[in-house]
Amino acid sequence: MVNIGCVITTPGSSKNNKTGSWRTFKPILDKEKCIDCDNCIVFCPDSSVNKQHDIDYDYCKGCGICAHECPSDAIEMVKE
Amino acid sequence: MVDIPDKNLLAPGHRGCAGCGASIAVKLALNALGENTVAISATGCLEVMTTPYPETAWEVPFIHVAFENSGAVASGVESALRIQGKDDVNVVAFGGDGGTVDIGLQSLSGAMERGHNMTYICYDNEAYMNTGIQRSGATPFGATTTTSPMGSASFGEDKPKKNMPMIMAAHGIPYVATASIAYPEDFVKKVKKAAETKGAAYIHLQQPCTTGWGFSSDRTIEMGRLAVETGSWILYEIENGKFDITYRPEERKPVKEYLAPQKRFRHLSDELIEKIQKYVDAECAELGL
Amino acid sequence: MIREVMTANKAVAEAARLAKPQVIPVYPITPQTTISEYLAQYVADEKIDAKYVKVESEHSAISAAVGASATGVRVFTATSSQGLMLMHEILFAAAGMRTPFVLADANRAISAPLNIWNDQQDSIAQRDAGWLQIYVENAQEALDTTLMAYKISENPKVLLPSMVCLDGFILTHTVEPVEIPDQEPVDEFLPPYKAEHAFLDPKNPMSIGNLADPDYYLEARHDMQVAMENSIEVIQQTCDEFAEIFGRKYGLVEPYKTEDAEIIFVAMGSLCSTIRVIVDQLREKGEKVGLLKIRAYRPFPVEAIDEAVKNCDKLAVIDKNVTFGIGGALYTDIKAKIHKDAYGFIAGLGGRDITPEAIFEVYEKTKNVPEKEVTWIGLKED
Numbered sequence: 148m149v150n151i152g153c154v155i156t157t158p159g160s161s162k163n164n165k166t167g168s169w170r171t172f173k174p175i176l177d178k179e180k181c182i183d184c185d186n187c188i189v190f191c192p193d194s195s196v197n198k199q200h201d202i203d204y205d206y207c208k209g210c211g212i213c214a215h216e217c218p219s220d221a222i223e224m225v226k227e
Numbered sequence: 228m229v230d231i232p233d234k235n236l237l238a239p240g241h242r243g244c245a246g247c248g249a250s251i252a253v254k255l256a257l258n259a260l261g262e263n264t265v266a267i268s269a270t271g272c273l274e275v276m277t278t279p280y281p282e283t284a285w286e287v288p289f290i291h292v293a294f295e296n297s298g299a300v301a302s303g304v305e306s307a308l309r310i311q312g313k314d315d316v317n318v319v320a321f322g323g324d325g326g327t328v329d330i331g332l333q334s335l336s337g338a339m340e341r342g343h344n345m346t347y348i349c350y351d352n353e354a355y356m357n358t359g360i361q362r363s364g365a366t367p368f369g370a371t372t373t374t375s376p377m378g379s380a381s382f383g384e385d386k387p388k389k390n391m392p393m394i395m396a397a398h399g400i401p402y403v404a405t406a407s408i409a410y411p412e413d414f415v416k417k418v419k420k421a422a423e424t425k426g427a428a429y430i431h432l433q434q435p436c437t438t439g440w441g442f443s444s445d446r447t448i449e450m451g452r453l454a455v456e457t458g459s460w461i462l463y464e465i466e467n468g469k470f471d472i473t474y475r476p477e478e479r480k481p482v483k484e485y486l487a488p489q490k491r492f493r494h495l496s497d498e499l500i501e502k503i504q505k506y507v508d509a510e511c512a513e514l515g516l
Numbered sequence: 517m518i519r520e521v522m523t524a525n526k527a528v529a530e531a532a533r534l535a536k537p538q539v540i541p542v543y544p545i546t547p548q549t550t551i552s553e554y555l556a557q558y559v560a561d562e563k564i565d566a567k568y569v570k571v572e573s574e575h576s577a578i579s580a581a582v583g584a585s586a587t588g589v590r591v592f593t594a595t596s597s598q599g600l601m602l603m604h605e606i607l608f609a610a611a612g613m614r615t616p617f618v619l620a621d622a623n624r625a626i627s628a629p630l631n632i633w634n635d636q637q638d639s640i641a642q643r644d645a646g647w648l649q650i651y652v653e654n655a656q657e658a659l660d661t662t663l664m665a666y667k668i669s670e671n672p673k674v675l676l677p678s679m680v681c682l683d684g685f686i687l688t689h690t691v692e693p694v695e696i697p698d699q700e701p702v703d704e705f706l707p708p709y710k711a712e713h714a715f716l717d718p719k720n721p722m723s724i725g726n727l728a729d730p731d732y733y734l735e736a737r738h739d740m741q742v743a744m745e746n747s748i749e750v751i752q753q754t755c756d757e758f759a760e761i762f763g764r765k766y767g768l769v770e771p772y773k774t775e776d777a778e779i780i781f782v783a784m785g786s787l788c789s790t791i792r793v794i795v796d797q798l799r800e801k802g803e804k805v806g807l808l809k810i811r812a813y814r815p816f817p818v819e820a821i822d823e824a825v826k827n828c829d830k831l832a833v834i835d836k837n838v839t840f841g842i843g844g845a846l847y848t849d850i851k852a853k854i855h856k857d858a859y860g861f862i863a864g865l866g867g868r869d870i871t872p873e874a875i876f877e878v879y880e881k882t883k884n885v886p887e888k889e890v891t892w893i894g895l896k897e898d
Contacts, residue, residue: 149735151675151713152614153280153728158721161240161277161284169245185228189411190448192243192250194235206239210246210437211445224445263718267583280732283723288716291725292582292609299576303541303583303591304716306567310538310589316718334579337572 162206166193170209172224174202180221187213187222229411232258234286241284242276246444248434248451249273251408252350253321259418260346262287264317265308267301269326270294272357273350295330297322298338298347305343317422318345324365325355328391339398339427346421346428349391352436360439364389367459368506369499370491372439377494387506395429396465402428404464404473408435409451413462413473420466433460441490453485458511472516479516482507518696524655524687527694528594528620528680529554531662533564534702535618538589541569541580546632547684548596548622555592574599578606578619585615585677586724588715590666590708592617596684597624600638604645610677611646611740613725614713616669617677618662619647623785623836624684625866633867634684636785640813640837640845646740648678648747649814651784655692658682660764661811663697663706667754670709673746681813683786683836685867701761744815751812768817770809771824773799777806779882780825782833782850782858784810787870791834794875805879810846818853831858832882834870834893838862843890860890868894 150156176187181200188196190212195203202213214222236257243250249272257264265288268274274291277284292300301320308316320338322331327349335347354372355361362375362384371383396403402424406414414432421428435450437443442450454460455474459482462474482504486492495503522530529551532540540559542552559568569584571577574595585591595603600621610617621639625631639649648668652658658680665678682688714724728736748768755766772792774780781791788809798805808824808831810817825831831854835844842848847860861878864870874893881891 149280149728149732149739151739152612152724153726153732153736154714155278155281155283155723155726157281158283158286158723159238160282161238163282164240164242166240166242185231188231189229189255190251190408192245192247192254192447193239193241194237194254195239198231198233203239208245210447211443212246212447215445216448265587265716265718275727278723278726280726280728283726285723286721288718288721289723290583290586290716292579292613293605296575296579296606299541299571299579300583302569302571302576303539303580303585304587306539306541306569306580307584307587307589307591308716310565310567311587333572334576337576340572341570 165205166208167205170207171227172209172211173204173227174207174209174211174213174222175225176200176202177221180219182219184218186216186218190216229255229415236262236286238284238286240282242279243272244438246437246447248352248408248436248447249350252432252434255411255415256319256348256418257287259415260317260319260422263315264319265304267297267304267320269297269322269331271323271326273321273323275357294326296334297326297331298335301345301347302338302341302343305345309344320345320347322347322349324349324351324353325363328364328389336398339395339400339429342400342426344426346418346430348430348432350432350434352434352439354439356436356439365391369495369503371494372491382495382499392429392431400427400429401425401467404430405460405462406430406432407451407455407460407462408432409448409455410462410474417464442488446488450489456480457482457485458507458516459485461511461514461516463514472514475516479511517698519693520696521691522655522694523550523689523691524658524682525550525622526554527655527659528662528682529558530696531659532592533558534697534699535590535592535663535666535706536564537566537592539567539569539584539591540593541571541577541584542593543571543574543577543595543599545574545596545599547624547688548594551594551620574602575606578603578610581617582606582610582613582615585617586613586714586716588711588717590617594620596622597626597638600642601626604642607642607645607647612736614675615677616675618665618669618680619677620662620680620682622684622688623681631866634686635836635865635867636681637837639679639681643814643845646676647814648676648812649681650678650811651681651813653786653788653809655687655694656764658687659694660758660762660766663702664754664758667706668747668750671750674743674750675713676740676743676747681785686786697762705758705761748815748817766811768812768820769824770811772807772809774806774808774824775827776804778804778829779879780828780831781807782810782831782846784813784846787834787836787864790870790872791875794872798879813846816849816853821854825854825856829857830882831856832861832878833858834861834863834878836864838865847890859886861893862890863893
């Protein structure tokens with residue numbers, strides 16, 4: 148059974164798909180070093196950094212943009 | 228910086244590549260527009276990675292019909308919303324460069340010329356990425372792709388990029404802008420301006436693609452920044468016919484710094500790089516950068 | 517109710533006006549053009565409260581129609597021939613996305629060679645798109661069928677778009693007396709469209725037109741088959757309801773003097789008017805002959821056809837289209853589904869007149885068993 152015309156009626160249901168399993172490197176944030184620039188939030192392609200700069204490892208694919216764009220080197224990419 | 232919303236309107240769990248620039252673009256655009264938005268997408272990476280049934284990454288209403296018709300679909304959506312009195316709903320259409328500058332050009336031209344109250348955002352990654360890196364009309368001179376490959380008799384794409392934002396500007400629409408995901412504040416400001424514009428608005432957003440351009444996934448933003456800092460991609464807007472550069476690099480870097488880290492340009496001779504530098508210089512001179 | 521002399525194109529435009537579509541994306545093409553003109557004028561004169569989208573092609577007309585319908589409003593569009601061919605890709609999307617709007621097709625030949633005159637190749641070429649197709653015989657039927665098409669398409673058991681097929685020039689540009697119903701009974705018959713399965717509304721965000729992988733695609737297409745099967749009953753019910761309110765009776769098919777007929781003509785559209793006259797003339801000569809007019813071509817009404825032809829010996833199927841390498845589309849469908857001796861005749865392509873003589877010829881050939889299963893009628897011999 149599919150919905151008529153395969154319409155999806157639950158917005159944001161991609162959250163069922165835990166893309167964290169794709170990751171080979173894991174970003175670790177040192178909150179001591181964080182200067183609240185929010186680059187990691189703004190540039191995360193997977194909407195996986197929240198306002199408190201917590202990284203959601205359920206979805207983080209480990210692309211490393213957050214670490215690369217962090218002006219205070221507060222994020223380190225660590226091999227899984 | 229950009230306002231950080233409590234809830235991102237492009238949900239995680241989508242199937243975009245690690246380091247996908249299109250996801251950043253759409254997330255920023257949707258967050259700028261807010262929940263009172265209907266989104267339209269052409270076939271392409273964006274549509275495929277966000278809506279594999281039964282899961283969607285969209286937190287706003289979304290429709291996709293085909294590759295070449297997002298301008299027309301958006302026209303229908305916009306007309307239907309307005310006739311129902313829903314004048315405050317933002318209508319935003321997304322198309323990749325293929326869906327915009329090539330196969331979707333006619334449909335988009337019609338939509339812009341008719342002046343629907345909508346925003347069209349081209350997320351330009353400079354080739355057909357969803358099908359595996361084939362050249363489009365937006366592929367820059369010198370880039371090797373699977374259909375403009377370098378070879379003993381070829382250095383890759385042999386024509387410069389189609390100047391789509393100026394084609395859109397020639398439609399006389401009230402708002403046209405270029406943008407880059409590496410300059411989110413500039414982009415978000417333009418998205419908001421486009422949404423507030425009464426009538427058709429067009430934003431051409433350069434969006435580096437880790438897979439298609441050949442750089443490591445952490446450098447997506449850096450590539451966008453290098454494009455702008457070298458003058459290879461110029462940030463401007465044309466508001467009611469008035470042209471303004473919205474970001475000026477302090478000192479324009481040599482284009483080689485932008486080309487060198489990318490696999491698609493790695494084969495280029497110094498001579499060709501010089502040719503590209505001349506293209507860029509000419510474009511910068513023309514636009515007053 | 518007003519009675520007025522008008523073309524079938526005007527009748528279709530009147531039906532569209534009465535159906536109160538809210539979005540009308542349309543692009544002109546001969547011989548549909550006057551439909552797009554009438555509708556533009558109705559909107560300009562505030563006779564319809566709709567957005568008339570002046571699209572730059574038929575491809576955009578149908579694309580805008582899908583977008584508007586998915587936003588939850590009633591939509592009308594119309595085209596013909598090359599325009600319908602340009603829509604081809606999106607016709608499938610419209611059906612697959614289950615957007616229940618109505619398109620009037622002014623049946624015209626397909627290029628090449630370029631030809632603006634009537635046959636039914638354009639809509640026949642779209643038969644697998646998942647649209648209901650109803651062929652009409654005259655202007656009144658064009659009006660009535662357009663109204664009914666909305667009710668059928670919007671029925672929750674169907675939710676597939678409908679194509680009302682009217683013969684180019686023969687109907688689109690010929691004036692006939694037509695009864696235009698009043699708005700009130702039309703409103704009673706056809707209440708406003710309320711989309712429930714799919715609509716774009718920020719208060720209830722849905723994703724429409726998604727990717728379906730091999731785990732889901734088959735089911736989605738099967739649902740369309742079920743919807744098409746359901747539409748048989750819905751068409752009949754809708755015709756009955758229409759007859760109750762407006763007094764004109766229609767069905768899936770329309771048999772004429774078939775009960776005791778030995779040979780039955782099978783045809784679609786305006787050609788049926790000519791055949792009916794010939795049937796009468798042949799009857800006067802003592803020939804046991806009848807006509808089965810096929811109104812619904814998709815869904816293909818097998819039971820209704822079976823019932824109408826059950827007593828006859830032979831079927832003479834006349835197609836204004838050709839499926840090269842096999843025969844006419846209606847003929848091949850009849851051969852596949854109806855267990856009677858059937859003979860196919862290709863006639864009238866590109867506007868060639870199908871004269872009374874041609875119909876007599878079809879009859880004689882069928883009576884004496886044609887040399888070939890499929891015969892082209894009216895071919896000029898060098």
